[in-house]
Amino acid sequence: MSTAIRVIIVDDHPVVRFGLAAIIGLQPDMVVVAEAGTGEEAIEICARQAADVVLMDLRLPGLSGLEAIRTLRKSLPKLRFIVLTTYDGDEDIHRALAAGAQAYLLKAMSHTDLADAIRTVHSGLKFIPASVSKSLAERPPHSDLSGREMQVLELIVKGHSNKEIGEALSISEATVKWHVNMILSRLNVSDRTQATVAALQRGIVHLP
Numbered sequence: 001m002s003t004a005i006r007v008i009i010v011d012d013h014p015v016v017r018f019g020l021a022a023i024i025g026l027q028p029d030m031v032v033v034a035e036a037g038t039g040e041e042a043i044e045i046c047a048r049q050a051a052d053v054v055l056m057d058l059r060l061p062g063l064s065g066l067e068a069i070r071t072l073r074k075s076l077p078k079l080r081f082i083v084l085t086t087y088d089g090d091e092d093i094h095r096a097l098a099a100g101a102q103a104y105l106l107k108a109m110s111h112t113d114l115a116d117a118i119r120t121v122h123s124g125l126k127f128i129p130a131s132v133s134k135s136l137a138e139r140p141p142h143s144d145l146s147g148r149e150m151q152v153l154e155l156i157v158k159g160h161s162n163k164e165i166g167e168a169l170s171i172s173e174a175t176v177k178w179h180v181n182m183i184l185s186r187l188n189v190s191d192r193t194q195a196t197v198a199a200l201q202r203g204i205v206h207l208p
Helices: 014-025 039-048 065-075 090-099 111-122 130-137 147-157 162-169 173-187 192-201
Strands: 005-010 030-036 053-056 080-085 103-106
Touching: 005 014, 005 090, 014 030, 014 065, 030 039, 039 053, 039 065, 053 065, 053 111, 065 080, 065 090, 065 103, 065 130, 080 111, 090 130, 103 111, 103 130, 147 162, 147 173, 147 192, 162 173, 173 192
Parallel strands: 005 030, 005 053, 053 080, 080 103
Antiparallel strands: none
């Protein structure tokens, strides 16, 4: 087992971790060396436990999986990450890969896909299933939002008016309108309702 691929599982659901560990345990060339239930715990464990591949859920209590990947990539650049999530929006995928993930899997994947992904990522390659590649290819060009535009969009999704958004962000209503117009243009939609639908469907914004 000294040459086995060392895997850390990060997911806040114990049953999910148990299932993943069982699948990995059936592979002769892999071993689970640690588990974590939060992003903060993942950072702590990865700092003291040698590993090759981390299976990372995106939605975690406290520090998100995305932020955990970004943090760990800085301190452990050789560590490889597989995002394992229920989110299939193109923006979720784009952000995960931009953060440094080498694979993006949906939790509905087969156990063979999981094993193949771990081996592929460990070998230094990326593992992007066809369905994920299709979602990413359909991402509109020039659709990246600025930090301020993200703040405005999040408040739009929550149903706030321009006046309320201005008060919340300490900017004028005219500035809010300008940001809203930019958001509609970047998302290729014509009104706030369509912007809300697009933001949720694509994973740009997630409701609590």
